[in-house]
Amino acid sequence: MNNSCIIKINGLVKDYPMGKKFFRALNEINLSVNTGEFCGIVGPSGSGKTTLLNIVGALDNPSDGDAIVMDKNVNDLNPKEAAKLRNESIGFIFQTYNLLPVYSVFENVEFPLLLLKKNKEERKELVMRALEWVGITDKANSRPNQLSGGESQRVAVARAMVKSPTIVIADEPTANLDAANSHNILGTMLRLNNELKTTFLFATHDEKVIGYLRRKVVLNDGRIVDDVKVN
């Protein structure tokens, strides 16, 4: 396994305008994440976890500093290049699953492959493989509104993993799940991390998730206050 640095953050600052003043959500963040890490940004609500993940996911731009993801500085990317980076290399898992409501499970998982312009045969094979990873092949034709929370999140994991991304960004993935489903999802993600060497970057304040992390970066009031490796 190549343990090269995949995410490099230097002096990252993010300010949000609040009336005539600015609210500093991230303050001088310095962080490196290597390939294959199972890393969590931990901290209370409002500590800047989601903001940091959004910048790493090229969904947002920093106010100052650099966020270099796979050798690309997010600040320098135009919308098309940012979309390409997300499309090809980053998978997202959201707290509220964010499944496309009019599509079936199969079509939801297939969607990133459509954007990558994979052919039909390849799409089918990759989707079924991803659904197998999360153990939900029997729900392939179901609609999101027919799924439980745990099943929905498993579909979201399959959708994030189907294109074998280099990085998976998971923002509070278990916040809406009960304990059993949370462990199930986290177990699946850990297994995929082991098998596929995908880098996982979480934002969480859920103790269940924290128990699975191999690296814990603690954020408070927009600053990193601790960064520990867990065996």
Place this chain on the structure above:
Amino acid sequence: MFLLKLAFRNIAHSGIRAWLNIIALSFAFVAIVLTEGLYDGLSEQVKDAEIDSNVGGGQFWQKNFDPYDPFTFDMSHSVIPADLNKEIEKGNASPVMIVSASIFPEHHIQSVRINGIDPDQKVVNLPAAILKGYSDTDYIPGFIGSRMAKNSGLKTGDYVSTRWRNIKGTFDAGDIRIIKIIDIAAPLNDREQIWIPLDKLRKMMQATGQATLIILKKNVDKINTISSDWVFKDQDFLLKDLNENIKRKKIYSTFFYIILLGIALLAVFDAQVLSIFKRRKEIGTLIALGMTNWSVNLLFAFEGCMIGLFSLFAAVLYGFPLLYYLAKKGIVLPTMVQQSQFAIGLTLYPKYGLKLFIMTGMILIVSVFIVSFLPTRRITKLNPTAALKGK
């Protein structure tokens, strides 16, 4: 292509709102085509009726005749020249004598135009034949149109005292008996007019062999005459006022067209704005999955455009049979419309041209695309991180 497929998929899987939009738009399309078809049919029918019952293939007017100036009527009689008489004998033309007169229905006085027509004529669509067989009566047989009957209060069988001035300038009087009241399509042949046999009128006027105008048969080309007393007026001249009237009415039709289209487009615009508001989270997700704001923007615009296309398809499905049925069977007009100043029959037949379908379809599609695209512009300004939270 990918976006088109996605747009199709989104529409196909979307809820009742999109389909209601499609149905509303298709109604607008059918209503626009029907309205325009009714208007075009009306215009054509009015013209045809005017040609059939009044204008014919053109008219020779006695040089003093001015239909808008009743004072000219007394001076507008001339002997029909031999060359035109030949055409009348062949059945290609028919003479009409026009005289201004006064009638006294129910002790009132009313100015009228008395038209003398040959009961054997087949040139214009007027039931002149009902005037046959009254040559020996001591009264003057006449028929009037329903509009005239309504205005004057005359009924079938009524006698009405009539006063006129013959060509020598002497006042004369007699009784006209209304032998029939008929529905005359062309109002110009109806209001303030009484139709009597030409021979009777000539006798009344002491104007043997004379006429005011000679109407040519519809499909007869212009006939030449050497007489300088007669001036030829072609169809374009005779229909000039009508054509201008039709043009003026077309403005109302266009206004209605714009209103209908506007309502339909407003519905699409409203639905699109609502859709973008409700689907913010989906928009954020699409961007997170790797779409650019611009492509999401286009996706929504294509969805709107497809709604337009589907509505056209729906309109074709149910609209064509309906429009075809109405074109074949026609729409029976209420009495009020029949009494209007237009020459329309009892039934109005809508007329639709291919141009109407294509133009309306294209205008609908293009405008739907524009109104679908306009609200989507805000997607390009949408912050994906806020959109992901549905904000």
